[in-house]
Amino acid sequence: MKILLLGMNYASTLNSLVSGFKESGQDVSAISFEENRSIYNSFENIHCVFPDQKLSWLAYKWKTLRGTRKLYSSVKQADVIHVYSNLTLPTKYEDKLLRFLFLKVAKHKKKFITYVGSEVRIPETDFPGNPFYKKAFQNPAYEYPYESQACSFKHQRKFSELGFELISTPDTLHYISDTFFKSGKMTFHAGAASTSFHKKENPEEIRVVHAPSAPVAKGSSIIRQAMENISARHPQVNYVELQQVSNERYQELVATCDLYIDQVIWGFHGVAAIQAMALGKPVVCYLHEIPLQYIPEDHPIINSNPSTLEATIEKFILNPQLFDDTGKKSIAYYENYHSPKAVAQRLLKTYAE
Numbered sequence: 404m405k406i407l408l409l410g411m412n413y414a415s416t417l418n419s420l421v422s423g424f425k426e427s428g429q430d431v432s433a434i435s436f437e438e439n440r441s442i443y444n445s446f447e448n449i450h451c452v453f454p455d456q457k458l459s460w461l462a463y464k465w466k467t468l469r470g471t472r473k474l475y476s477s478v479k480q481a482d483v484i485h486v487y488s489n490l491t492l493p494t495k496y497e498d499k500l501l502r503f504l505f506l507k508v509a510k511h512k513k514k515f516i517t518y519v520g521s522e523v524r525i526p527e528t529d530f531p532g533n534p535f536y537k538k539a540f541q542n543p544a545y546e547y548p549y550e551s552q553a554c555s556f557k558h559q560r561k562f563s564e565l566g567f568e569l570i571s572t573p574d575t576l577h578y579i580s581d582t583f584f585k586s587g588k589m590t591f592h593a594g595a596a597s598t599s600f601h602k603k604e605n606p607e608e609i610r611v612v613h614a615p616s617a618p619v620a621k622g623s624s625i626i627r628q629a630m631e632n633i634s635a636r637h638p639q640v641n642y643v644e645l646q647q648v649s650n651e652r653y654q655e656l657v658a659t660c661d662l663y664i665d666q667v668i669w670g671f672h673g674v675a676a677i678q679a680m681a682l683g684k685p686v687v688c689y690l691h692e693i694p695l696q697y698i699p700e701d702h703p704i705i706n707s708n709p710s711t712l713e714a715t716i717e718k719f720i721l722n723p724q725l726f727d728d729t730g731k732k733s734i735a736y737y738e739n740y741h742s743p744k745a746v747a748q749r750l751l752k753t754y755a756e
Contacts, residue, residue, distance in 0.1 A: 404754070407477050408433035410487035412444055413519055414674030417487055419593040420750075421448035423743025427751065434474055436492060443650050445595075467493050471500070478504050478512075483754050485515045486567065488522055489558060505565040513754060515570045516562040517590060520669075521547040523555040523578045529670070533691055535709055539619050539668045546617040559583040570753060573697035574671035588753050589697060593746035594677030594737070596654070603659040607639055609720060612656055613664040614645040614675055621666035622689075622709060629713040637720050658682050661726050662719060667709050670694060676704070677741045680733035685726055687715060699740065703732035 406429055408417050417433050424431035425448075433449040440446060440455065452470030453463075471492065478484060484505075492500055505514060524547070530537040539545055555578055563583035570588045571579060603610065611630060615623035623644070630642035643660070645653050657663060663679035663686050665672050670691025679686050680703070690706045707715035719725045739745060 404429060404751075405480055405482045406431040406754075407481035407484045408449075408487070409435075409474075409484065409490050411435075411489060411519070412437060412440075412446060412449060413488060414443075414592075415445040415595065416519070416592050416674060418445045418448045419595045419743045420747060422595065423593055423745070423747030424751075426744045427747045429747070429751070432477060434470070434477060436470060436490075438493075443653060463493075475504065475508065478509050481509070481512060483513045483515070484509055485517065485570070485750070486562065487517050488519045489561075501565060505567070510566070514565070514567045515754070516567040517570045517572060518558065518575045518578075519572065519592075520575065521550055522558045523575055524550045525552045525555050525578045526550055527552060528578060529691075532693070533670050535622065535668050535689065536670065539622065542619050545619045547620060556580065556583075570750070573694040574669075576697065577693050588756075590750055590753065591698075591740050591746055592674055592677060593743040594674045594681060594741050595743055596678040596681040597658070609637070609640045609662070609723075609726075610643060610656075610660045611640060611662045611664060611716065612643045612645055612660040614653075616646075616675075620668055622668040625667055625709045625712065626664050629716065632713055633716055633720065637717075640720060657684065660684060662687065662716065664688075664712075664716075667707065667712055672704060677737065680704075680737040680741070683730040683734045685719065685729035685733060687712070699736075701732075701736075703729055703736050705729065 406424055408420060408431065410417065412418055412435055421431055421433050434452065435446065435449045436452050438453050450473065453466055458466060490501070491497065494500065526540050540550070559580060560583055569579060569584035569586045570590050572590060572592060613623065613626050615621060618624065634640045634642055643656055645656055657679055663676065663684045665676040665686055665688040667689040670689055671694045672686065672688040672690070676686045676688055685705060687705045687707050689708045690704060705715060
């Protein structure tokens with residue numbers, strides 16, 4: 404089976420998945436048309452059409468042409484095509500080109516789409532049961548103001564009309580309309596973390612970290628206030644926000660932390676939480692009841708929202724053994740459900756159905 408992965412490499416998910424398929428002995432390749440790649444994402448397993456540096460107009464057109472030719476060749480050779488989030492091509496002929504590739508060249512091939520979050524999130528669907536998200540979305544500084552039913556249905560319609568089947572994630576399934584997709588197939592995101600050994604400078608310190616990459620959407624100000632209150636009562640607690648640091652320093656701080664706080668607004672964890680679990684870290688995150696029903700009951704994620712966050716963290720500080728106990732559960736959960744190989748092997752079964 405020859406597998407082709409396309410779309411967006413958010414939080415290195417595609418890159419990790421390539422590793423998982425290779426580890427499973429599969430013939431896999433991936434192509435990215437992303438132009439502004441984050442330094443925190445890994446692309447070593449992906450063919451990147453565009454380099455990191457800015458190109459001249461002529462060089463850009465040449466790269467686009469070569470990338471499109473490679474895409475055509477790869478689609479033609481693939482047995483299975485799996486797109487993550489979306490696939491956009493830098494040409495005004497994108498719609499015609501995608502229809503040619505997927506409705507003619509790949510007409511009889513297996514094609515799957517997995518949405519990853521904001522591109523299909525429907526605010527009105529979540530507002531009744533998630534007041535924290537409703538408040539964040541109404542904030543003018545909210546980072547994803549385009550979230551809407553219209554945007555969601557546009558993305559769903561695009562790949563439905565191109566003949567794709569849906570493989571959903573636990574946090575996006577409830578946004579999917581049966582007008583476009585009938586499938587109930589499910590996957591978890593793959594994540595990988597640097598396993599380089601790092602030793603904390605002060606063993607008495609309790610280090611709590613959070614990455615405010617989308618401060619309003621993650622509830623970073625709420626997290627910061629809770630940690631300021633906790634640090635005032637417990638001077639051994641050091642709260643660190645992971646921003647404006649190198650990728651190497653980011654990995655080091657996560658590897659040496661005692662507790663990782665993901666987010667307290669959206670209602671589900673991100674890939675950064677997966678990476679923290681891979682390193683044996685307890686993860687605090689708000690898990691809404693809808694996606695919660697699609698993940699194993701024995702998950703180790705510490706479910707907390709803005710109303711309970713401070714008490715949740717303080718419970719660990721007062722009982723340090725919880726850090727080790729929960730960390731061990733984090734590793735086991737990661738290896739069973741989110742390691743690249745585990746995700747790839749489950750997807751292989753889904754592809755074969």
